[in-house]
Amino acid sequence: MTTEHDIAPPGAAARPTTGRAPRRPRALGGAAARLAFLGPGIGYLIVLLIVPLALIVGYTVFRRGRFGGVVYEATTENFTRLFDPLYFDIVVSSVRTATLTTLIALLIGYPTAYVIAGLPRKWKTIALVAIVLPFWTNFLIRVYAWVILLSGPGLVNETLTGAGLIDEPLQLLYNQGTIVTGLLYSYLPLMVLPLYAAIERLDPQLREASANLGARPVRTFWSVTLPLTLPGVLTGCVFVFVPCLGNFVIPEILGGGRSIMVGNLIRDQFLKARDWPFGSTLALAVIAVLVLLLFVQAWAARINGGAEDRRA
Amino acid sequence: MSRTRYTRHLPAAVVAAGLALALAACGGSSTSADGTAPSAAADQLNPNADLSKQSLTMSIWPDYSPKDLPQQVQQKLGFPLKVALHDTNEMAMAKLTANADSGVDVAFVSGQYAQALNEQGLLEPLHPELIPNLANLYPEAAQLSFDKGNKFSVPYTWGTTGICYRSDLVKTPPTSWNDLLTPAPELKGKVTMMTTERWLALPALKVMGASINTTDDKQLGQAKEMLVKAKDAGMLYDDTTFGAKLDKGEAALVEAWDGWCPTTNPKIKFVVPKEGSDLWSDTMVIMKTSKNKEAAHAFINYILDPAVHSWVAENILYKVPNKAAMDLFAKNNKAMLDSNAPLQMTPAELLKGESIVDLGEASTKYTRLATEISANQ
Numbered sequence: 001m002t003t004e005h006d007i008a009p010p011g012a013a014a015r016p017t018t019g020r021a022p023r024r025p026r027a028l029g030g031a032a033a034r035l036a037f038l039g040p041g042i043g044y045l046i047v048l049l050i051v052p053l054a055l056i057v058g059y060t061v062f063r064r065g066r067f068g069g070v071v072y073e074a075t076t077e078n079f080t081r082l083f084d085p086l087y088f089d090i091v092v093s094s095v096r097t098a099t100l101t102t103l104i105a106l107l108i109g110y111p112t113a114y115v116i117a118g119l120p121r122k123w124k125t126i127a128l129v130a131i132v133l134p135f136w137t138n139f140l141i142r143v144y145a146w147v148i149l150l151s152g153p154g155l156v157n158e159t160l161t162g163a164g165l166i167d168e169p170l171q172l173l174y175n176q177g178t179i180v181t182g183l184l185y186s187y188l189p190l191m192v193l194p195l196y197a198a199i200e201r202l203d204p205q206l207r208e209a210s211a212n213l214g215a216r217p218v219r220t221f222w223s224v225t226l227p228l229t230l231p232g233v234l235t236g237c238v239f240v241f242v243p244c245l246g247n248f249v250i251p252e253i254l255g256g257g258r259s260i261m262v263g264n265l266i267r268d269q270f271l272k273a274r275d276w277p278f279g280s281t282l283a284l285a286v287i288a289v290l291v292l293l294l295f296v297q298a299w300a301a302r303i304n305g306g307a308e309d310r311r312a
Numbered sequence: 313m314s315r316t317r318y319t320r321h322l323p324a325a326v327v328a329a330g331l332a333l334a335l336a337a338c339g340g341s342s343t344s345a346d347g348t349a350p351s352a353a354a355d356q357l358n359p360n361a362d363l364s365k366q367s368l369t370m371s372i373w374p375d376y377s378p379k380d381l382p383q384q385v386q387q388k389l390g391f392p393l394k395v396a397l398h399d400t401n402e403m404a405m406a407k408l409t410a411n412a413d414s415g416v417d418v419a420f421v422s423g424q425y426a427q428a429l430n431e432q433g434l435l436e437p438l439h440p441e442l443i444p445n446l447a448n449l450y451p452e453a454a455q456l457s458f459d460k461g462n463k464f465s466v467p468y469t470w471g472t473t474g475i476c477y478r479s480d481l482v483k484t485p486p487t488s489w490n491d492l493l494t495p496a497p498e499l500k501g502k503v504t505m506m507t508t509e510r511w512l513a514l515p516a517l518k519v520m521g522a523s524i525n526t527t528d529d530k531q532l533g534q535a536k537e538m539l540v541k542a543k544d545a546g547m548l549y550d551d552t553t554f555g556a557k558l559d560k561g562e563a564a565l566v567e568a569w570d571g572w573c574p575t576t577n578p579k580i581k582f583v584v585p586k587e588g589s590d591l592w593s594d595t596m597v598i599m600k601t602s603k604n605k606e607a608a609h610a611f612i613n614y615i616l617d618p619a620v621h622s623w624v625a626e627n628i629l630y631k632v633p634n635k636a637a638m639d640l641f642a643k644n645n646k647a648m649l650d651s652n653a654p655l656q657m658t659p660a661e662l663l664k665g666e667s668i669v670d671l672g673e674a675s676t677k678y679t680r681l682a683t684e685i686s687a688n689q
Contacts, residue, residue: 086683086684086687087683151560151562152501152502152561152562171501256548256549257507257549257550258543258549258686260687268683271400271402272402273676273679274402
């Protein structure tokens with residue numbers, strides 16, 4: 001969500017200084033104060049973002065060590081392995097699963113957020129709390145709950161057989177559909193919340209104006225509401241897509257271990273195969289895909305922001 | 313009961329995960345590939361050293377030793393014991409090899425890890441004269457192929473892998489690994505295997521009559537074909553919760569480590585298939601860098617005391633390679649022993665199993681095999 005602020009228009013940095021010319025004498029103290037406020041944040045970023053990232057990038061060009069870690073012999077083997085069909089196909093199928101989940105989340109999340117934004121204040125709060133509520137329970141427990149719900153002797157099958165709707169318990173668990181369901185359940189709130197924020201911010205008068213000018217509700221949605229909430233849509237999509245791509249618990253528990261996603265592959269390189277360099281290379285590849293996505297999102301947000309400016 | 317079950321499964325899970333990791337990942341460095349093991353020379357130790365001047369740090373899996381062990385050691389041996397934990401063999405290796413001195417005196421790791429550590433010259437050869445309780449061990453305990461004669465490791469627990477099944481859900485009791493790989497049609501969707509590389513390959517390799525330590529590409533290719541066929545026919549994979557699934561009837565027949573098969577449920581049985589299986593062992597080793605080697609030997613000797621070592625069988629339901637301890641356990645816990653088939657296995661039966669050994673660089677073949685099976689749709 002912050003990306004749109006990160007990319008400032010050229011010259012933006014120069015503007016404030018001219019406006020603040022009278023404050024020049026206090027610049028030194030100001031710099032110190034800025035450093036004091038920025039320090040913890042910058043320190044945090046250096047220690048927990050820059051250093052680990054540098055390690056990951058560094059590891060990608062070395063060989064694996066017998067006990068984990070790396071042997072400092074340069075090699076490009078890790079990168080050529082990325083294109084080994086075995087690994088490449090896993091990455092592609094993970095991207096496919098994450099994309100499918102994101103699209104379904106958008107189709108469910110948008111109407112949900114739209115309705116919530118239109119509720120009276122009191123109900124709005126209740127609805128939002130209900131959306132966030134699942135996060136109060138441990139993620140693993142919620143995933144296991146799905147196993148209990150869907151398993152052969154589980155709740156859903158018991159109910160259906162009890163009601164006489166089916167004779168044999170259905171095989172609901174351990175397939176691609178279950179994985180998508182699990183991912184969708186886990187990350188849907190991350191789609192709803194940014195969408196809600198975007199729709200809520202929308203001036204109702206714009207829709208009224210559109211109606212006054214003769215647009216039917218469908219036209220109003222496509223021409224006014226959707227374009228103006230597009231940054232929220234993209235933010236929600238990135239929020240859902242990113243953790244979906246990295247997830248390794250759901251394929252294991254709800255997928256019955258029958259399929260593997262890139263998250264599992266990376267985890268296994270560190271915890272099973274003791275191949276830190278290849279694990280790092282895979283992680284770097286995923287990061288590259290995600291950064292690309294963030295750029296697309298920032299770009300779209302900027303185009304949109306520009307459109308808004310022109311209207312203003 | 314539930315308490316017992318908890319203590320039993322948690323460490324078991326952890327051990328198993330650790331073992332698994334170990335096997336999967338023991339890719340060797342170039343130094344060990346040529347088979348020259350730089351085994352370290354033994355230090356001169358003083359049998360009359362004043363132990364109260366020493367102190368000991370051990371690294372072990374959580375819940376794998378008595379909670380009050382430090383107090384016992386302080387009281388009986390007269391030196392303080394600090395317990396450090398590792399969740400997996402992998403983490404133990406990271407800790408033991410990251411720095412020149414890890415600060416750990418005694419480490420608990422699986423056999424093939426002990427082997428790998430020894431090949432790197434990181435272990436102190438044992439001084440049997442300082443461990444008189446070695447006499448309590450079964451003679452078979454010195455036959456483990458990663459360390460014949462217990463030169464650098466003392467086995468703490470041992471066991472094997474087999475088929476754990478629900479006798480009420482299976483028409484004919486399984487006798488062969490084939491019953492797992494090509495299960496009867498009525499069991500579709502109710503059969504699980506382990507995904508951890510070496511145990512994933514084990515059933516197929518055993519059916520072929522191959523060694524579970526094979527590095528032959530043709531044999532591994534054949535094993536892959538069998539495993540892909542099993543997956544196509546609906547095989548599920550589970551490394552940690554298969555016991556609970558059997559208990560609930562969600563699974564009917566699973567590949568399982570002996571200590572993990574919940575035979576406390578009378579409908580659940582355990583069998584070692586006729587083609588044979590593995591023999592795993594978790595061991596105690598003394599680090600070369602230890603400055604408390606006399607205390608370390610005294611500590612291992614204390615663990616081998618029947619009253620201490622039988623704690624493992626009683627609380628974790630793992631077999632220990634200690635005859636005196638198993639006899640004591642059998643005397644005090646007859647009911648528990650009678651209801652638990654895996655605990656009744658004799659050392660001779662166990663020794664028919666093949667020890668999984670560290671394969672060095674060739675272990676990556678097993679990793680690739682496992683990835684290929686997982687990725688096959």
